[in-house]
Amino acid sequence: MSAPTSYVYAFADGSRELTDLLGGKGAGLAEMSRLGLPVPPGFTITTQACRSYLATGEEPADLGVEVAQQLAALEQAVGRSLGAADRPLLVSVRSGGKFSMPGMMETILDIGLNDACVRGLARVTGKERFAWDSYRRLLQMFGHTVMDIDSALFEEVLAARKQKYGLKNDTELDTGHLKSIVQEFKSLIRREGGEEFPQDPVTQLHQAIRSVFSSWNSERARLYRAREAIPDDLGTAVTIQTMVFGNLGADSGSGVAFTRDPVTGEPGLYGDYLPGAQGEDVVSGARDAASLDSLRTASPDVHDELAGHLRTLEHHYRDLCDVEFTVERGTLWILQTRVGKRTAEAAFRIADDLAAEHRISRDEALRRVEGEQLNRLMFPRFAQRPCDVPLAGGVAASPGAAVGVVVFDSRAAVREARAGRRTVLVRRETTPEDLPGMIAAEAVLTSRGGKTSHAAVVARGMGKVCVCGAETLTVDETARRLTTRSGVVVHEGDTVSVDGTTGTVHLGALPLIDSDVRTAVESGTSTGALSNAVLRSVAHADSVARLEVRANADTPADAALARRLGARGIGLCRTEHMFLGDRRSLIEDMILATDDDARRSALDALLPLQRLDFVGILKAMDGLPVTIRLLDPPLHEFLPDLTELSVRLATMENPARRDRELLDAVQRLHEQNPMLGLRGVRLGLVVPGLFAMQTRAIAEAVEQRLREGGDPHAEIMIPLVATAEELRLARAEVQQVLADVSGTAGRRIDCPIGTMVELPRAALTADRLARHADFFSFGTNDLTQTVWGMSRDDAEASFFPVYLDRAVFPVSPFDSIDEEGVGRLITHALAGGHKANPRLAAGICGEHGGDPASVHFFHRAGLDYVSCSPFRVPAVRLAAGRAALGAASGGSASR
16 A cells, blocks of 8 residues: 655755756755754645645645644744734735745745734734734735735735835835734735635735736746746646844845856855845845845854855755745844856856866866757857947846847837847836747846846846846836936837946947957957856867757858857858849849750850859868758749739839840749749659759769869768658669769769658658668758748748737747657668668758757757857757757756
C-alpha cells in the first residue's frame, strides 16, 4: 500500500532537491533553514496541491487538515496564535513556482489582522500607526488579489486622502488618517466585492491560498511563461511564513541583496535597502531605495551578518544568489533566496569567474550561458557623444542601447510593435500588468525604483534595456508626456534613446557603433573582462561541439565576415542574389529570349560575372566548404511588378519595345502561387542552359582558385526537388558540365552534388533521393511553409498575432523549429537517406539554423552542420557546444 500524499511541508522538512514540489521559494527557504540561516518559520503547500485544485476546482481532500496541523505547530513554535487579540500571529501567503516569475503571481501580507487583532498588534509593538498601516495593506492586497477588485480604486482612496491633507507619500499618513482609510477600504470591498472583508483569520488564510493557486493561470503569468518557455502544467507552490516587519522604526527596514552585481557580474555585496519599509515597498519601486552601504552605516553588525549569509549561500549554490531580507528592530531575517536573474553581460562574467575560482567546471560554466544572451551582447551600442546633454539620468538597470518612440502604457507598446515600430515604455513604476508592453518595447524607462524594482528584475530576465529611478523626470501618464527638470517636454510618439549601460536617456536617435564583444569575437583579441569571458566560453563550446557551424553568405564580404566570426564554411550561397542590381537587365535578356541563340547569348554574358562572384567567395573561404545553391526563385521575381508595369505602359503614348516585351513576359510568367510554381529544379529542367551556365561558372572558379594555389571546396546544391527523377536529370547535367570543364582544364574538377530538402515529399522519399545525392541540406523555411500550409509573410501579417496571444503555438514555427511536425520529417529523411547512402552528409540552412533553441534539436537529430547568418555564428557556436553537453535549450541561466 503506497504512503499517503503529503501536500504540506514544514521548512525544516524540505530541501532544494524538492524544487519540483516546493517551488523555488519554498525549496530555498527549506534549504536556508537546513543551513541554519535566520528564516522566519513557516510551511509550504506543494505544486501537486495546486495542480489538483486547477484540475478539479477544489482543494485536495486532506489539504485543510494538513494546513491546520502545520499552522498549530507554527503557532507553538513562535508563541503566538492566528487571530489572538493580544499577541496575534500574522503570516504572509506567497506564490512560488519551480522557476522564478518575479511579480507574475500573487502575494498577500499580514494575513490574520482584523478589527480586534489590529489593536493587539498596536499594543504588543507599541506602534499604533504601524498596526493600522499593516491593516490597510492587508485590505488593499486581499481586496485586489482575493476579491478581484480593481487595484486602482484603492489607490484613488489613498491619493484623495493625501491630496486632502497636502501629503506627498503614504509614509506621511498618520494613525488617524490610516484608521479612516481602513474604514473606506472595508466599504469599498463590501461595495465592489459584494461581501464583507472576512474577520476570521483562518478564512482569510484559506481564501488567500486558493487565490494564489488561481493566479498560476492569470493572463500575465501565462504570458510570462510563454515568453520564458516555462511549461504551463507545473503549477505553483504556496508558502505561508511568519511575518516580520521592517516598518517598525529607524532600527528596522527591508532590502534585496545579491552576492554579485546582477547587471555587470562584478563580485561583491550588492543591493538596495530601505529603512522603515516592508519588502513590497522595495521591489515595487514605489519608493527609491538606497544602496546597502546605508545599512552598513546604520547597523554595521547587521550588515556584516548579512554579508556572511550571502557568502554562505553563494558557496552553497555555486551561483549568483538573490536574497530578500528584513531587519526587525535590529534583528536580521532572511525571507527568500533564489538563483538570481542577471543580464547577458553578468551571465558570462559570473560563469567565467566561478570557473576560474574552481567553484564550477568549464562544462558547467558553458551550461550557464546561452546563445541568445551572446546575440544580445553582439548588438551595437551608442557612440560616445560627450557634447550631448542627456534628458535625464537614472539607475543603469539592464544594459544595452535602444531607440524608439515613447509610449506610456502597455497597450500602446503592443499596438506599435504590431505595426512594426520600435517603442520605449515609460512609466512611473511598472507593475505585473505592464508585462505585455515590456515584452513589446525595446526599452523600459521609469521615474521611480532601483536595480531591484519590478521593472529592473523583469527587464534583466528578458534582456531588455532598462533605466529605472530617473527621478528628474515627471511622468504624466494621463497627459501622455514626460517633463525634465529643465522643462523639456517629451510627448508620446517622440523618439528617445535609452542607454541601459550608463543609465542615461537622450532625445532623438543616437548613432550606434559595434559592440566590444563583437569586435573581440571578430579579432580573437580581448578588450576587457566581459569579452575575455565570452571568448573563453565560445572556445570551450568549439572544443566540445559535434555540430559544425557554417554561414549563409552570398558575397565575398559576407563570407569574410562569417569566417572572422568563426564559421567553418558556407552552408548556403544563394545565387539569385547575384542577378540583382546592374545585372538585372542580363537576366531579363535571358527571360525575353525568343530562341536558343538569344538565350545562350544572355547566359554567356552572365557567366563571367557569376564566375567572378564564386572566385571571391571561394577565396574568402579557402580550405572550407562552400555550398552553392543553383537558382531557386521563380523568374518573375527578376521582372518588374505586373501592376506597376501595366500602369506605366498605360500612361505612355509610345511605350518602348522592351517595355512591351517585359509586360508580355510578366503576364506569361505570372502565377497564382509562385512559391509552389516554376522555380528551383523545375526551372533548371525547363529553361535550357540555366543550370549548365551556373555549374560552369562554379567549376571554372574552382579551377581558377586551384591555379592560384588556393584550396577551393565548392558543393553544388539543386533546390526544390520533389522526385528522384528530377534530381537524377539535374545531376546528370551538372556532372556533364564538370566533366567538360575538367577536360578543358586538364585536371579533375570534383564538386559534391546534393539537394535542398524543402518539400514534404522530398523528406518522405529521402531514401530514393539519397541514391543521387552526396549531401542533403534542409531548407527549413520552405519546409515549414509547406508542412504548415501557410505563407510566412501572409500569416505573420494576418493571424499570427492572434495565434500567439491565444497560445495556439507558444512560439512561431518560423522562429523555432516545429519538432513535432517539421522535425519529424527531418529525422525521417535522415534515417532514410543514411540507409540508402551511409556516406550522405546532412545540414540545415534555413533561418532555424540561427536559433539557439533549434540547434539543440538539430544536434539530437544527428545533423552534421547548421548554417546561419554571419552575425549569428558566435551564438550558434555556443549553442552547439551546449547541445553537446546536454544543456537545456533555453532559460536555464536566467531562471
